[in-house]
Amino acid sequence: MRHLLFNCLASAIGLIALNTACTADNEEDRFPPNENGDTTCYEGSIDFEAHIQPILNAQCLVCHSPSQGLGGVIIESEEDLAAYARSGVLEEVLFELPPSSPRKMPPGTELSRCDQETFRDWINAVNEE
Ligand code: HEC
Numbered sequence: 001m002r003h004l005l006f007n008c009l010a011s012a013i014g015l016i017a018l019n020t021a022c023t024a025d026n027e028e029d030r031f032p033p034n035e036n037g038d039t040t041c042y043e044g045s046i047d048f049e050a051h052i053q054p055i056l057n058a059q060c061l062v063c064h065s066p067s068q069g070l071g072g073v074i075i076e077s078e079e080d081l082a083a084y085a086r087s088g089v090l091e092e093v094l095f096e097l098p099p100s101s102p103r104k105m106p107p108g109t110e111l112s113r114c115d116q117e118t119f120r121d122w123i124n125a126v127n128e129e
Contacts, residue, residue, distance in 0.1 A: 041114035046121045048078040055115050056081070059106050085126040094119055 042051045056064075056075060063070040075081050084090040094111070097104040111119070 041117050046118070046125050048081075048122065051118050052078075052081070052122050055111075055118060059109075059111060059115065063106075082126050085123045090119075091123055 044050075046052075060075060062068070064073050064075040066074050066076055073084075081090065084093075093103050093105040095116070099108075099110075
């Protein structure tokens with residue numbers, strides 16, 4: 001009996017923890033699995049205006065708009081960002097540097113899984129052109 005109670009409590013606590021982990025990041029809601037069970041981050045083929053611009057607006061332009069230009073970096077157009085994608089710098093600052101590096105982007109925070117996947121797909125597309 002004791003065991004049963006303990007197990008129930010443990011699984012209830014486990015469920016609460018699991019649930020908190022899930023709701024802390026509601027990408028499941030934004031990107032529900034499609035009919036094949038895939039969790040995709042965007043519709044159709046990768047597109048700068050539709051898929052990258054919203055991430056820039058939310059995560060990058062507070063520092064890299066023309067009026068800010070932190071680190072001397074202004075991201076005003078697709079071409080501005082594509083130049084960093086072609087040189088390999090974008091991949092480096094987003095994915096390769098440790099969080100402790102001052103060049104790690106965005107500084108002090110992690111992009112969501114979908115934002116990372118979307119950036120990766122766009123960088124690959126730019127480099128395949
Ligand atoms: C809080 C402000 C801030 C945010 C938000 C931010 N950056 Fe930066 N970014 C900087 C600063 C400051 C530098 C210069 C870092 C250095 O050289 O030490 C920089 C540098 C860069 C560089 C040039 C790196 C190099 O060494 O040549 C790129 C590319 C870049 N950021 C892209 C991005 C992208 C893409 C995002 C959004 C995902 C982003 N940044 C978000 C502040 C920011």
